[in-house]
Amino acid sequence: MATVTTLDPKRRKPGSDALDQLVALVADDLVDVNELIVARMHSPVALIPQLAGYLVASGGKRLRPVLTLAAANLCGYKGDRHKPLAACVEFIHTATLLHDDVVDESDLRRGQASANAVFGNKSSVLVGDFLFARAFQVMVEDGSLDVLRILSNASAVIAEGEVLQLTTSNDTETSEEAYLEVIKAKTAELFAAACRIGAVVADRPAAEEEALRSFGLNLGIAFQLVDDVLDYSAAQARLGKTVGDDFREGKITLPVVLAFRRGTDEERAFWRRTMEDMEQQDGDLDHAIELMARHNALRDSVERARHYVSVARDALGLFPASPVKRALLDVLEFVVNRDY
Template structure:
């Protein structure tokens, strides 16, 4: 991660300046809430991917800076809305915006950031870029709604789960990398390869996140451990434990996730069942499969610091599970 950040440091600093400038507003609550988000940090992974993908493709202009900021605005807007939907109290180890400012302010500032993102898209002037990023925004919303529909339903299939994470996470990773090739005016095959890389990386990233929700410390996770369990989210560690469980174990999962009848010790029992069936290791193994697909997609590009840094990001995302 440090290698990639250092590689595009000047571009990233320009992106950060643009983000701060575009978060400004005469409506005082908007920059106030936005400042809280900026202060909370974050790795800027998605805009880094846009910056690095453009450099990988030989681009030497500055359009990628605005598009990287656009990608970060889309991501941040979805976080604001997600935290309201999930009633999350923590984000990146600090109080979430909705916990500090309330749900209404968080939703409305999220809308403001989406609008800023679309301003940046149109200012870029490329219809292809607009198509990629607007389609990703719609897909993210669809993924979130599908997750809401499948939440608390133990009949959810692995295919539905993968559809959820492809929508809510991988779509923006794919768009972030694909636009890097588009601004560089590279062939469609290069853009498709970078989209494949981004999508596979996003799938790996979310799979690791879903495993970490049951295995990380709160400090490392940046949010409360077990949030997915308490909200009744159906993630791969749960699906695998349910599918491989006895009828008694399945009845337990239905009680805690479908009926939302959660008692003292239930989270610990969930962890015990996951370890018994090896579902956390299996989830990380699936993430590694996607990680290999992401690395393979870079094969059509010549070796160099940008390609190596993008390959390293794959390992960085998966290594979080250690």
């Protein structure tokens, strides 16, 4: 196995304490959100809370609902509407994870057996559908057409992103632009919506709503870019899944796009054999990582992430200094320097 290195050896990453600090600032609200999540997952059909609870309890930082709570805090909101909407965001995210793992035929999620590996594909898809439906119930109960529009549009875009990814899967000719379209839809759109509704419930001006949308969108793009790098550069214990899952699935991510584009004819033939024809042999993953290192594909993917982090940082310029703003800025640094 190729040597695992940090994303940027010249810098010390803030570490998970940056995210922990943000979570601490919304801790009381997050307790209520977690209680709402458990309560709204209840169903007389026993498999539904059992399977959904398995995934919710399997780990993760609740980053997307935390962003909703933090955005509302940043906007000075004092009510309670943001709590069920944060739970709604988590339901949408959890539903997409269930569907993703079935489509990708994944056996692991955060280092544990994925829900589809434990309960089967049919159960995972149907419980994912239930969680989407539950999310829409919460939106309707909130009563805001703006909230319903933002979150329903996000749900539609995420589904489009899933279908779009199918068209790029195993296609080594995928362009960087096409790859970015996929991650904007699949990942960044929900980040954007999660942040945006914080401004909506606080009844803030359109400029602040747009600033939070931009912050979330660019944070989400950077997050996914780094996630795709980590699949080739981090140990399972820290990443939460085995190294090279994307490679084994023939998933075309930016490191592959860059290595393919910059490679020789012989190297491109390697990528076509392993990613298009799915004819993989022992040692192919190591060779793929070597090619990415040779052409600086991992390093440059992280540099792309830094660009989007800079845009996200600028988006927060509209908001006055506060502990939650400082924590959100620190989370940006965490995202590009994390190793899990």
